[in-house]
Every structure is written in C-alpha cells, then in structure tokens.
Amino acid sequence: MNAIEVSGLVKRFGDKTVVDHVSMSVAEGEISGFLGPNGSGKTTTIRVMCGLLTPDEGEGRVLGHDIRTDGLIIKREVGYMTQKFSFYEDLSMEENLTFVARLYNLQPVATVVRDTLEDLGLLSRRKQLAGTLSGGWKQRLALAACIMHKPKLLLLDEPTAGVDPKARREFWDEIHMRASAGLTVLVSTHYMDEAERCHRIHYISYGKLLASGTVPDVIRDAALTTFVLDGGDTTQAAKLLQGMDGVDQVAPFGLTLHVVGQDKASLVAAVSKVAKETGVNYREGNTSLEDVFIQFMGKSTDNMA
Incomplete structure (x- = not known):
C-alpha cells in the first residue's frame, strides 16, 4: 500500500501555476526524496499533501485519507517539519515540546515530553532556550516536535539546510532507523548526498514532475554521457x-x-577536438545525480517569470 498517492495535482496562486499536474506515489516505510530548484513547487506540493492547502485540480490520498475532505485527519497522522525554525525562541526545549503535546492533547503531558526528549537525546538540554540552540540542536528539537505524536508519515521540507555535516549525518541516521521501523518519509533537499540516501527520488522543476525512481534509474533514464578531462590546459579546454x-x-x-552531454557522438567529437588542441587527457566517467539535476534545471522554464 502507498502512504501517498496523488494524481494530477494543480495549485495556482492568481495567474501563476505553482504545481502543474503532479502525480506521484510514496510506498509505506519508504524514504522518498523530493528534489528541485528553489521555487520549483516542492513546499506547495507538500502543503497540499498534508492538508494545509486545497488543490485546484487533481486528487490524492495520504495514509488512506482524501486530501480534499480529510485534511484534519491527515494533519493528526502526519509530522510536518517546515523549512524555517518555527518554535518559540524565548521558551526552553521542554516548554516548546509541552506546548506541542498540549496541541495534540497527548496525555500525560510531562511523561510524553520527557520520553520524547530522551528518545532524541535532548534531555540534558531540556532547560536551554530554543533561541540559543545551534542549527543542529534546533533541527533535533523540530524533529522531536514532529514525531512526539507518533505519526505514520513525516513530511520534511529541507530539514538540514544550514546544518553542519556531522549533524546532517546524525539526522539521516535517525531517519533511516525510524523508516526501518515502518515510518514513511518524504523529504525535500538540495543536497545530492542526501538524495542518494533515499530509497526513491522525485524531481520537480517549476511545477512539473520530470522524473521519479531510484537514483540509478533516474541517472540511467537521463541518458547523459560524462567525460573527465585532466592534464594539459584544462582552463583553456573549458573555454x-x-x-x-x-x-x-x-x-x-x-x-x-x-x-x-546528451548527444554522445557530438560530445565525443567536441572533447577529442579540444583535447588535441590543449593537450588534455580524457576518459569516459560516471554520470552523477548532480549532473542530472543540472541538466534538468537547464531545460526547464521558470513558471513564475
């Protein structure tokens, strides 16, 4: 069964179509990556899925509930982590989680908060004001607030932006551990190493979904050829x-x-010609997910222009 199944989603703001007939699915227990440039419609799509926005067209079910009619039910069964840190900076970690626990009517509040703090390794900092936390600790607090009501699905909107590599790795280890226990995760990210840690990825560009599949599938289907040049005058070769x-x-x-390049014959001709002129060596290399990402961006048109 799929935790998320949406078809033909459209969301407009005025005369701008921000989400343009997006169809995608996320299986239960899967970590699914949502990739795309800034302004591509990732956040809007996530907000439609979790019941915060109503689509102008299209249908969908999240955790078996209709996104048009069951928004309140979906919100209770989903944990949504926004891009921007959205907790009270003049309250402590413990006080922020207490506030969230009361919103969800979790009982007994003190026990639920303490268990959550302990689960995420936050107990020693429970009295620290949220505004004084580093990016990594703020991220942990936000994740704690998302999972304390034991949701079946996590929707994470660029959760590791501005966080150091160690904190990012610890965050992903936590996500994989919880997915192995059955939690479903849809996470938007700009980091290619994070996308490669997902079971499947979905690439959206300016409102249109361009690719879905495992990382190897998406790279293969892009049908790109990559050459690596070294030695000689690579600066002149680039020009x-x-x-x-x-x-x-x-x-x-x-x-x-x-x-x-996508046209292998033309690419070989160009590289071999320049190699002779500049004395560089060249060999065929492996196409990366970043290469595919840049290729998609170059072929897309900004829907807000």
Whole structure:
C-alpha cells in the first residue's frame, strides 16, 4: 500500500501555476526524496499533501485519507517539519515540546515530553532556550516536535539546510532507523548526498514532475554521457568547450574537468577536438545525480517569470 498517492495535482496562486499536474506515489516505510530548484513547487506540493492547502485540480490520498475532505485527519497522522525554525525562541526545549503535546492533547503531558526528549537525546538540554540552540540542536528539537505524536508519515521540507555535516549525518541516521521501523518519509533537499540516501527520488522543476525512481534509474533514464578531462590546459579546454555542439555542461572538479552531454557522438567529437588542441587527457566517467539535476534545471522554464 502507498502512504501517498496523488494524481494530477494543480495549485495556482492568481495567474501563476505553482504545481502543474503532479502525480506521484510514496510506498509505506519508504524514504522518498523530493528534489528541485528553489521555487520549483516542492513546499506547495507538500502543503497540499498534508492538508494545509486545497488543490485546484487533481486528487490524492495520504495514509488512506482524501486530501480534499480529510485534511484534519491527515494533519493528526502526519509530522510536518517546515523549512524555517518555527518554535518559540524565548521558551526552553521542554516548554516548546509541552506546548506541542498540549496541541495534540497527548496525555500525560510531562511523561510524553520527557520520553520524547530522551528518545532524541535532548534531555540534558531540556532547560536551554530554543533561541540559543545551534542549527543542529534546533533541527533535533523540530524533529522531536514532529514525531512526539507518533505519526505514520513525516513530511520534511529541507530539514538540514544550514546544518553542519556531522549533524546532517546524525539526522539521516535517525531517519533511516525510524523508516526501518515502518515510518514513511518524504523529504525535500538540495543536497545530492542526501538524495542518494533515499530509497526513491522525485524531481520537480517549476511545477512539473520530470522524473521519479531510484537514483540509478533516474541517472540511467537521463541518458547523459560524462567525460573527465585532466592534464594539459584544462582552463583553456573549458573555454573552448563552452557552447560546442553536444556539450551541455562544463564544470571543474579540483584538477579535473567534467564535460556532460546528451548527444554522445557530438560530445565525443567536441572533447577529442579540444583535447588535441590543449593537450588534455580524457576518459569516459560516471554520470552523477548532480549532473542530472543540472541538466534538468537547464531545460526547464521558470513558471513564475
């Protein structure tokens, strides 16, 4: 059974279509990544799914409930973590969680709060004011508030933005542990290493869903070829390759140059020609998820322009 099943979702604000006929599914117990550039419609789609916004067109069910008629039920069974830290900064961790527990009418409040603090390793900081926490600790507090009512689905909107690598890894370890126990997660992210930790990914660009599948599936279906250039004058090679037939992307990576294109024959011709002129070596490399991400962005049109 799918925890999320939506079809043909459309959401407009005035004359702008922010979500444009999006259809996708997320299986129970799956960690599903939601990728796309800023302003692509990820947050709006998530808000439609959790009952905060009503779609203008389309249908869907979340945890078996209709997104149009069962918004209140969905909200009680979903944990939603917003992009922006949204707790009271002049209250302590414990006081913020107490407030959330009362909103959900969880009983007994003190026990539920203490268990949640202990579960997320927050007990030692329970008296610390939320406004004085580092990004990583704020993230843990937000996650604690999301899971304390034991939801069946987590919707996480760029939860690790501005958090250091160690805190990000600890956060993902926590998410994987809970998914293995049956929790379903839909998480939006800009980090490619995080996307690769998801079971499946969905790429949305300016309101349109362009790809869904496992990371290897999405990379394969993009049908891109990547060459790695090194030695010789890679700086001059980069200048010459820009705009040549078959060359869609040119990006330096340390002492190497990555050149990506969809038309393999034209790309080979361009790379071999420039290699002779600049003395660089070249070999075919592996296309990354980031290469696919950039390719999708380059072919999309801003729906708000």
